Amino acid sequence: MRHESRQARVALVTGATGAIGGAIARRLAATPGFRVVLVARDPHKGGATVEALRRETGNSAIDCECADLSLQADIRALAQRWQGPLHVLVNAAAETPRERQVSAEGVERQFATNVLGYFRLIEALTPALQAAAPARVVNVASYWAGGLDLDDLEFERRPYDNDSAYRQAKQADRMLSVAFAERLAPHGVTVNACHPGDVRSRLAANLGFGGHETPDEGARTPAWLATEAVGGTVTGKYFEQQRETPCRFAADRAAIDTLYAVCLEYR
Ligand SMILES: NC(=O)c1ccc[n+]([C@@H]2O[C@H](COP(=O)([O-])OP(=O)(O)OC[C@H]3O[C@@H](n4cnc5c(N)ncnc54)[C@H](OP(=O)(O)O)[C@@H]3O)[C@@H](O)[C@H]2O)c1
Numbered sequence: 001m002r003h004e005s006r007q008a009r010v011a012l013v014t015g016a017t018g019a020i021g022g023a024i025a026r027r028l029a030a031t032p033g034f035r036v037v038l039v040a041r042d043p044h045k046g047g048a049t050v051e052a053l054r055r056e057t058g059n060s061a062i063d064c065e066c067a068d069l070s071l072q073a074d075i076r077a078l079a080q081r082w083q084g085p086l087h088v089l090v091n092a093a094a095e096t097p098r099e100r101q102v103s104a105e106g107v108e109r110q111f112a113t114n115v116l117g118y119f120r121l122i123e124a125l126t127p128a129l130q131a132a133a134p135a136r137v138v139n140v141a142s143y144w145a146g147g148l149d150l151d152d153l154e155f156e157r158r159p160y161d162n163d164s165a166y167r168q169a170k171q172a173d174r175m176l177s178v179a180f181a182e183r184l185a186p187h188g189v190t191v192n193a194c195h196p197g198d199v200r201s202r203l204a205a206n207l208g209f210g211g212h213e214t215p216d217e218g219a220r221t222p223a224w225l226a227t228e229a230v231g232g233t234v235t236g237k238y239f240e241q242q243r244e245t246p247c248r249f250a251a252d253r254a255a256i257d258t259l260y261a262v263c264l265e266y267r
Contacts, residue, residue: 010085010132011226014039014069016094017049018133019201021142022241024090024226025062029053031227033062034154039066039078039093069093069117070103072267079124085132086125088226091118092140092196094169096206100160108154109265110162114169115153115176119263122180122191133188134232138225139177141193143240145170145249163207172259174238176248179260180192189236193247194221 005200011028015021016038029036036059040046053062065081067074094114103112122129122137129135148171152158155165172184177193197218198204200211209247221242225231238247 009033009087010035011088012037012086013090014238017045019199019215020196020218021092023215024222026053027219027223029057029059029062040064040065040069044075048163060120070109070112071105072120075124082128086128087132087135089125090226093204094205096162096166098162098206110165110169111154115172116266118173119176129189135189136231137191138222139173139193139195140222141173171249174247176254177260178236178250179256185235190232192225192237194239196222233264
């Protein structure tokens with residue numbers, strides 16, 4: 001029985017048409033017993049990624065779900081379509097537009113995709129994660145984080161620059177990992193955050209970062225949390241280079257609770 005459930009582990013990976021998310025999906029698809037579902041906003045790109053991953057890993061159990069993760073409506077629809085248990089959710093999708101942009105639902109895009117996208121996907125898929133317990137969530141965050149302003153999450157009062165909005169979003173991802181870890185622990189779901197590595201990508205180029213690691217190197221820590229025992233036993237922690245690393249944002253209980261409440265209210 002234990003063996004059977006191992007055979008049926010299902011992972012959902014966002015950002016898999018990009019550098020690091022793609023490499024995470026490849027690592028998971030190459031792990032025996034995993035069925036991998038990618039989330040892509042562009043169905044053609046998603047389909048091409050599925051084909052490439054099937055070819056590269058020999059795993060035919062790879063599929064794609066379409067969703068623009070800046071949109072609550074798309075996330076809700078994805079969760080409604082979802083059938084069966086979900087053992088692993090990897091949030092890796094993020095965007096860093098150089099100019100301030102808003103989603104079709106009117107929310108500043110970095111906050112919409114990089115923060116609310118993570119938040120809402122975890123929230124909407126909690127029943128599927130619970131049904132798979134023990135299950136895990138891996139939030140791809142960053143060491144490059146800080147400057148969260150709870151009174152101006154959408155850069156309406158501050159002048160927007162994509163680096164500040166990105167650092168704020170990655171701080172929020174780390175804080176929300178703590179919040180969800182506490183809430184989901186009774187249901188057998190762990191939630192951890194990590195820095196993947198410095199990888200050349202479109203996201204990084206928009207921020208002016210070169211990146212000196214390969215996407216596969218960047219996928220190592222998130223995939224390790226998704227597949228190895230540590231990711232199922234430790235929860236609410238932050239990791240760099242496969243090591244639990246102190247997170248300076250984890251101690252601010254009031255800010256974590258406020259951020260969680262604010263995200264919950266964004267309807
Ligand atoms: N690169 C680094 O050095 C670095 C360092 C620290 C942390 N990270 C983190 O690693 C993660 C992956 O970044 P990356 O460097 O691999 O970036 P990337 O190559 O630019 O990939 C970003 C991915 O997110 C998807 N995406 C963006 N907005 C979306 C939306 N609204 N809906 C659905 N999907 C959306 C993109 O889809 P499309 O293909 O359709 O654009 C793409 O698949 C991010 O969370 C980032 O913060 C990266």
